[in-house]
Amino acid sequence: MFSLLYGLWKYLFSKTEFHVLILGIDKAGKTTLLEKLKSMYSNLEGLPPDRIVPTVGLNIGRIEAEKTKLVFWDLGGQAGLRTIWEKYYEEAHAVIFVIDAACPHRFEDSKSALEKILRHTDLQGAPLLILANKQDLSGAVSAEEVARYLDLKELDERSHVFLAVSAYDGLGIRDAIEWSVNEMERSKRTELLRLRAGITGPVPA
DSSP states (O other), X not given: OHXXXXXXXXXXXXXXXXXXXXXXXXXXXXXXXHHHHHHHHSSSOOOOGGGOOOOSSEEEEEEEETTXXXXXXXXXXXXXXXXXXXXXXXXXSEEEEEEETTOGXXXXXXXXXXXXXXHOGGGTTOOEEEEEEOTTXXXXXXXXXXXXXXXXXXXXXXXXXXXXXXXXXOTTHHHHHHHHHHHHHTOHHHHHHHHHTTOOSSOOO
């Protein structure tokens, strides 16, 4: 009886947990984004931008937002480290791809990395949030300009959006997280991952 009641309690009151990949080439601002998320959504004080060093491997961050638990995997973006990205694709509910909008001469590298992500079958159906980051800098271009430059062909019917943000001062971050949670909650990929994990029934609120 106890186990039955505990199971019911856990189903009714536990929060849904989503795993989100934070990807992008080096110096796009991925770790700065993760630290800003920590400071905005939890009691943890994120590292100040001047103390953040390039990621070699993986940073993990956890927050609660929109009545859900979000686990972020921030992966290093140097060319030699991108081969490890695909090891995390299978369990990801969504992808946040960060682009340095103030550095147009690196857009081609970002486009190449993103197209490779979109072609990978292990990420099929995962909602994609593309962030035109560093809007706090005077030379940053808009999210619309980034979208025009990337001109992605592999998106097909994948749920996606381009948003302008600043991981430095938090501009647009809450809108980005709200969009991500809403899309993950209704994504067929989320249903697939829940079934794979042996979880049935509607997503708890």
